[in-house]
Amino acid sequence: MKLLTKVATLGVLFLLSNTILAKSVSIRADVWFPINGVPGSSSPGYMIELAQIILKEHGYMVDYQASPWERSLNDVRKGKFDCVVGAYTEDAPDFIFPKESWGKIESTFYVKKGNAWKYVGIKSLMSAKVGTIGGYAYSEEFDAYVAANSNSARVQVIKGNNALEKNIKKLLAGRIDTLIESHLVMNAKLKDMGKSSDIMAAGLLAPADDMYIACSPAKAHSKELVQWFSDGLEKLRASGELQKVLSKYGLKDWK
Numbered sequence: 001m002k003l004l005t006k007v008a009t010l011g012v013l014f015l016l017s018n019t020i021l022a023k024s025v026s027i028r029a030d031v032w033f034p035i036n037g038v039p040g041s042s043s044p045g046y047m048i049e050l051a052q053i054i055l056k057e058h059g060y061m062v063d064y065q066a067s068p069w070e071r072s073l074n075d076v077r078k079g080k081f082d083c084v085v086g087a088y089t090e091d092a093p094d095f096i097f098p099k100e101s102w103g104k105i106e107s108t109f110y111v112k113k114g115n116a117w118k119y120v121g122i123k124s125l126m127s128a129k130v131g132t133i134g135g136y137a138y139s140e141e142f143d144a145y146v147a148a149n150s151n152s153a154r155v156q157v158i159k160g161n162n163a164l165e166k167n168i169k170k171l172l173a174g175r176i177d178t179l180i181e182s183h184l185v186m187n188a189k190l191k192d193m194g195k196s197s198d199i200m201a202a203g204l205l206a207p208a209d210d211m212y213i214a215c216s217p218a219k220a221h222s223k224e225l226v227q228w229f230s231d232g233l234e235k236l237r238a239s240g241e242l243q244k245v246l247s248k249y250g251l252k253d254w255k
Helices: 002-022 046-056 069-078 122-127 140-148 163-172 183-193 222-239 241-248
Strands: 024-029 061-066 083-087 107-112 130-133 155-158 178-182 199-204 212-215
Touching: 024 046, 024 069, 046 061, 046 083, 046 212, 046 222, 046 241, 069 083, 107 163, 107 183, 122 140, 130 163, 140 155, 155 163, 163 178, 163 183, 163 199, 178 183, 212 222, 222 241
Parallel strands: 024 061, 024 083, 130 155, 130 178
Antiparallel strands: 083 212, 107 178, 107 199
């Protein structure tokens, strides 16, 4: 009798665990603070917190883990996971996107303090070694330049976790002349590293671009998810909850 009870209990626990797993939405991306931060921390990033609030209304939890950006895109594209955060439409044009962006960000060039180099168009890159991150989409023109010079010293691509920190260290060591990064992310990383006074902006690649939470083209429920994200963001903006989350990260509503 005790054995039967134990087996029955284990069966219930198994079913419960499967139910819990089934009621979660998996999100993957490389750490790109303040958009998305360290998983499990008190500041997982504003997009993660927004997703948590919105999905909770529908009875879902967020399964968020950090993964290199290229791997995140590939895994979500194949349907292994549900969504990525911090994506441009150029990053994954085949993904399912909500109707409204989840933020705006500027791709900016940075140099070591004292370096007079400025970005004034693609031709200005001919005199500089630039550091980029693998899998990122910056602009059609710049991406073409990276592809054309990927085997030369002019372009140095870093992949994997902590790619931005590695690029910053390379810049400070003089191994590259400039790096390109989104201003929100760069400002947060320099502050974290205590290097805000050592590096300065050296020109914008392009005007501010929209970024999103974007979901897998291989999953049937992606359209429903992005509808939840669209409606949920609108509701959070109207209630003031959106600005409350953004204020935690020192940000303001982009709209």
